[in-house]
Amino acid sequence: MIKEIIIRRNLIRELVLKNLKIRYSKSLLGFLWAFLSPFLIVLIFYLVFSLILNVKTEEAPFILYLMSGVFTWRFFQDSLMCSMTSLVDNKNLIRESNFPHYLIPLSIVLANAIVFLPSLFILLIASLVSLKGLPIFVLFLPFILVIHLVISIGLSIIFSVLYVKWRDIKYILEVVLLLLFYLTPAFYSIRLVKSSFPPPLFVLYLYDPFVCILNLYRISILKGFYVVVKNEMGIISMFFITVGVAIAVLGLVYYLYRKNKNSINDYLSY
Amino acid sequence: MITYPTKAVQDNIQLKAILLDSVSKKYPLVKNLGKDINTDFEDFWALKDASFEVYKGEILGIIGRNGAGKTTLLNIIAGVLSPTQGTVSVNGRALGLFNLGVGFQDELTGRENIFLNGAILGASRAELEEKLDSIVEFSELGDFINMPLGSYSQGMRLRLGFSIVTNLDFDILVIDEVLAVGDVLFQNKCFQKLMDFRRLGKTLIITTQSMDLIERLCDKALLLDHGHLLFYGDTLGGINRYRSLLNTEKFFVGPVQKERELIEDTKKWADDISGWGRELGTKEVMIESVEFRNKFGWRSNTIKSGEPLNIRVDFNARDSVKEPHFGIAIFRNDGVYCYGPNTAFDGYSIAELKPGKGYFILNFPKLLLAPGEYRISVAIWDKNETLAFNYHEGYYKLTIMGNNSTNELLKFSFKFPLTRHSYKLLQFFKRNDSFPDINLLNNRWGECIETEGLRLVSIKLLDGFNKEKNTFMTNGTVKLKIDFDGLRTLDHNSCLWVGIFREDAIYCQGIAAPLQRIKNFVISFPKLPLLPGSYRISIGIWDTKVKRFLICHHGIYPLKIVFDHRDHGTIYLKHKWHIGGH
Numbered sequence: 107m108i109k110e111i112i113i114r115r116n117l118i119r120e121l122v123l124k125n126l127k128i129r130y131s132k133s134l135l136g137f138l139w140a141f142l143s144p145f146l147i148v149l150i151f152y153l154v155f156s157l158i159l160n161v162k163t164e165e166a167p168f169i170l171y172l173m174s175g176v177f178t179w180r181f182f183q184d185s186l187m188c189s190m191t192s193l194v195d196n197k198n199l200i201r202e203s204n205f206p207h208y209l210i211p212l213s214i215v216l217a218n219a220i221v222f223l224p225s226l227f228i229l230l231i232a233s234l235v236s237l238k239g240l241p242i243f244v245l246f247l248p249f250i251l252v253i254h255l256v257i258s259i260g261l262s263i264i265f266s267v268l269y270v271k272w273r274d275i276k277y278i279l280e281v282v283l284l285l286l287f288y289l290t291p292a293f294y295s296i297r298l299v300k301s302s303f304p305p306p307l308f309v310l311y312l313y314d315p316f317v318c319i320l321n322l323y324r325i326s327i328l329k330g331f332y333v334v335v336k337n338e339m340g341i342i343s344m345f346f347i348t349v350g351v352a353i354a355v356l357g358l359v360y361y362l363y364r365k366n367k368n369s370i371n372d373y374l375s376y
Numbered sequence: 377m378i379t380y381p382t383k384a385v386q387d388n389i390q391l392k393a394i395l396l397d398s399v400s401k402k403y404p405l406v407k408n409l410g411k412d413i414n415t416d417f418e419d420f421w422a423l424k425d426a427s428f429e430v431y432k433g434e435i436l437g438i439i440g441r442n443g444a445g446k447t448t449l450l451n452i453i454a455g456v457l458s459p460t461q462g463t464v465s466v467n468g469r470a471l472g473l474f475n476l477g478v479g480f481q482d483e484l485t486g487r488e489n490i491f492l493n494g495a496i497l498g499a500s501r502a503e504l505e506e507k508l509d510s511i512v513e514f515s516e517l518g519d520f521i522n523m524p525l526g527s528y529s530q531g532m533r534l535r536l537g538f539s540i541v542t543n544l545d546f547d548i549l550v551i552d553e554v555l556a557v558g559d560v561l562f563q564n565k566c567f568q569k570l571m572d573f574r575r576l577g578k579t580l581i582i583t584t585q586s587m588d589l590i591e592r593l594c595d596k597a598l599l600l601d602h603g604h605l606l607f608y609g610d611t612l613g614g615i616n617r618y619r620s621l622l623n624t625e626k627f628f629v630g631p632v633q634k635e636r637e638l639i640e641d642t643k644k645w646a647d648d649i650s651g652w653g654r655e656l657g658t659k660e661v662m663i664e665s666v667e668f669r670n671k672f673g674w675r676s677n678t679i680k681s682g683e684p685l686n687i688r689v690d691f692n693a694r695d696s697v698k699e700p701h702f703g704i705a706i707f708r709n710d711g712v713y714c715y716g717p718n719t720a721f722d723g724y725s726i727a728e729l730k731p732g733k734g735y736f737i738l739n740f741p742k743l744l745l746a747p748g749e750y751r752i753s754v755a756i757w758d759k760n761e762t763l764a765f766n767y768h769e770g771y772y773k774l775t776i777m778g779n780n781s782t783n784e785l786l787k788f789s790f791k792f793p794l795t796r797h798s799y800k801l802l803q804f805f806k807r808n809d810s811f812p813d814i815n816l817l818n819n820r821w822g823e824c825i826e827t828e829g830l831r832l833v834s835i836k837l838l839d840g841f842n843k844e845k846n847t848f849m850t851n852g853t854v855k856l857k858i859d860f861d862g863l864r865t866l867d868h869n870s871c872l873w874v875g876i877f878r879e880d881a882i883y884c885q886g887i888a889a890p891l892q893r894i895k896n897f898v899i900s901f902p903k904l905p906l907l908p909g910s911y912r913i914s915i916g917i918w919d920t921k922v923k924r925f926l927i928c929h930h931g932i933y934p935l936k937i938v939f940d941h942r943d944h945g946t947i948y949l950k951h952k953w954h955i956g957g958h
Contacts, residue, residue: 117495124492128483202479203472203497204455368458371451372404 121213175292260355399462437594468547652770716944747778
């Protein structure tokens, strides 16, 4: 599979370009929406949680905390939701030639990543300015990104292949993603979870790979964040968990794709 | 000239390009919410036990009714679908052209789609950059290439899809019933390209409902019915089997019995004079030279009206072709189709052209065209005139010398009662060039001009037995009986004019003769060579001194011509074919 990806890198580039072009071709503001829409969402969350509900976070300033949570989650959720239907949406493309199907969800996640990177960069600048510096862990940021990307790509491929046969999973996934979003500490403090959950449940909570990834992002971006959460879980174990999940996902992708690749086109016929 | 071998033969062993071994295909069943699903459908096999092999450089045509499994089979060969049972081995890179390039993205421009589609078909960016120009050129899309695909018509999508696929490297090309969408010119271009591929030893597999195409293009035919392979072998056998299969069902489809019907109209204009000077066709036979010879047998493309003309065409067949037909068409410079005889209309049958040189001659004993500039097209067609092997469209110029200020089309013979005195008058008119000026009648089509005291009483069309009619046969006798009232008031400067026009106001021929206070005239055409269609007759009296029409009924009297012989053009010109060299 990896060899195939390298051989077909031209196709991946074309697919990514196609994705971005189609997404922003007809809108007036074009690529600007890539920045605008996550910021608008952050603004709404900020209004609701900070001004109305008066949520406080001791780990970092609330707005930065919120941005890091929402941006990373939106990248993951958009990638998954867009690529899940991608095989069905692009069936005309797929039925034209015998090319590996997984390149389509892969290209969608990559396109989403390209949209995600600028907002991550803005977050870095904001954190640098308001916290007067970046943590040393910022050097890990590329690794974290790669892990996040691999998990997103893997899950996208899995769900897109499953969706070809079972269209129900679209609705299931919508609900599951909503649940997972509330389970990750995007807009509330981890301390809050610790105080309200019984200890065994809290440990389980910390093992949630999405919680780990979000924590890793925050550790590498927000200065002073690691000191606050160090007691809960170390950065090494966070890495172990996420890398482990990524490998498991890739294994599942390999198994599932091998098993289904010949029948995908049959199901795409109708 | 380079000639390619028709088939890729390596040490006399043909290479297998595709090998199918008892291939079957069943589509997975999608469970319906309704419980009363037809259980028989679960065992629906789109393809069952298909085994065959295709050799390199062959063109295989797959025929069968809708839903017979043709597209499934093509998809399996192209690797888009995988067989449920059996094995497929494909030797080389296979590309497919299905569903009219539905893989195109409406939001992207033609150019962006070339890169995306090319990448899907496995081409690298560099390869596509290199071939971009030839893809755009072949598709003839011009500036449309920078427009979003959404603005394209089906035909334009086909053009783009076909251009992309055929410009990439492949060994096997699979084409589903898509070519029918293109116009005739583009289809011919496609077929020319396909023939080039065959000469290069590439394998082609096509499906179409056009049996003519199958017969014309394919080396072998494969007949599918309800997923079963009914026939695999020579083209004609496959087509006959398919016909008999169709005839067993409710409707009788073919072969069509040809009835000898009267032809009521012919093609009277060139398709598109901007295409003149073009060379089209699949080039299995190439026209090498075309010569015009005058009455002395000398090469000349200038002759006098009414003189004999020989057109000699030398050709070279690159492949052997079955049942070819030769055609030559004469157009006036403005696109009026004068005459287009071909060997099919004239009932010649040529069984086969073997590879090598040959020639044919078309002889006109009397070319009755009026002076002017003409263009000649020369074509070698297949049996049904669907595809040209080679077509030189308006390639050759022919000049007929003389003065023709009124833009007549022809000079055919007629009889007019002349006394000695009126003959002298006619000579006098000719010398003084005082014949009717029909340019005065411009924009007066369908109008009647009459001067006081002078009236056209009646005009009758009679056949050879003096019976009144308004429908005549080509080359039949036509008599015009004309009665005037009030002719006594005229002096001998008046002249009778009769014009024959096509219904679209193209002036075929005019006749002018002095009037001598005769009240009725009979003008007779012993052999009126007009081809089927509707014509109008104009009649006028011209005052040669004042140079105006005293009476003119312009384009009023209809004349209908039918013929029992298929032809193209406006006039029948007597001709003979000589076919030699084979």
